[in-house]
Amino acid sequence: MNGTDNVGLFESAGKTGEWITIPQGRLYWAPHYFSAQQADDYFKHLLNELNWRQQSIRMFGRQVLQPRLQAWCGDVQYTYSGLTMKPEPWTPTLLAIKAACEQAAGVSFNSVLANLYRHGQDYMGFHQDNEKELGYQPVIASVSFGEQRRFVLKHIETKQKIEFALHSGSLLIMAGETQTCWSHSVPKTQKPMQPRINLTFRQIMPTDNIG
Template identity: 75%
Template sequence: MVNHDLFAALEADDVSSKGEWITIPQGVLYWSPQHFSPSQAERYFQCLLSELHWRQESIRIFGKQVLQPRLQAWCGDVPYTYSGLTMNPDPWTTTLQLIKESCQAITNTSFNSVLANQYRDGSDYMGFHQDNEKELGIQPVIASVSLGEERRFVLKHLHTKQKIEFTMHSGSLLIMAGDTQQYWAHSVPKTVKPILPRINLTFRHIYR
C-alpha cells in the first residue's frame, strides 16, 4: 500500500504550493495535503456545521432500505440519484461557493453540485464504491475537500487490488480525474480511535 501522508514534512507557511498531479495505474489524482490553511479550514468547518441541512438518509442495498452511517447534505443546481435515493439540492451557501471556486481554479471544471458528508465519530464511515453514475459523465472530475478531524481515505484498484492511502487532514484537497472512477473504488474506513467530527465535500458536475 502506498501512503501519501506528506503533511508532517511541510512547513506551515509553504503548504499552499505543495499540490501536485499524480498519475496512478488507469487514473489521475491531484493531492494537496493542506490546500486550505488550518485557520481557514477551521472557519469553513464551523460555518458548514451550522449552515447545512444535515440529515441521515436511507439507501437501498441488496433490496433493503438501510440508514447510511453518516449525515449528508446535497447542495447545488441539480438533483442527484444513487442507490435508489434522490437528493434534491439545497442552495449554495457563501462558504460552499468560496471552496468551490478554489477547486474549480485547479481542475478547470465547472462544478454544479456538492455532496457533503459529516462523519460524527469513528463509527461513521463510507464503504468502497465508485462515483460512476451516468449523470457524472465518462471521466468525472471529483474534488474532495476534508475539514475537521483527520481520516484515512483508501483507493483500491478493481482488478489488481492495489491500494493507495491518503491521510486527509483538515484543509486537504484530493481530486480524482481521468479513468479513476472506472478502475478504482474508494472508501473512508471505520476507526476505533475516539475522534471528533469531520466534514467531507465532494464537488462534481451533474449532466442533465
C-alpha cells in the first residue's frame, strides 16, 4: 500500500450485509439493510419527530455554524468540538431502528446523533469519532435515509481512500481500529440533492467510568 489515493466503491454486498476487513479497521456494509418502503417511512417519521437544530461548534479557535441540522437522542449527553449536547428522549421510530442496528452490530447503543443534510451544500468534513466517552475501539452504526450521498474514509497515515455510496436504507458499521486509523467525511456537492437523514448510533460511557 502506498500514499496515493486508492478509491474503492463498495456496492455489491447483499441485503444481509457483510463484514469487510480494511487496513487497520473493520466495517460492516449492507446497502439495502432496510427495504425501500421502510426507508421512506422512517425518513418521513424522523423528519417530523426530531427536534432539528443548527448547532455552533468551535473550529480553529472560533465558533461556526455546522453545515447541517442535528438532533441528539438517547440516555446520556455528549461533548465534541466544544459543543455539549443534552439528549432528547428516544422516539418509537429511533428505538425500532436502533434494535435493527444492534442485531447487525452485536452490541448495544445508548445514544444516536441524527444529521439532516438539507441539500448538496450541507456536508460533514473529515474527522474521527474518537472522543474518550466513546471508549476503546468504538462500534458506530451509520444508517442513511433519503438522498444518496458519498461517504469517504481516508487512512490517517497512508492517505488511502475508500468510498461508499450511502443509499437510502443502507447500514455501515465502523468497528475495530477504524476511528483511530481512519477519518471519514460526507463531501459537499454542486449537484442538486434532496434531503438526507443519517443516524449514527453509539455507546457513550459515563464520564465517571473513564480513567
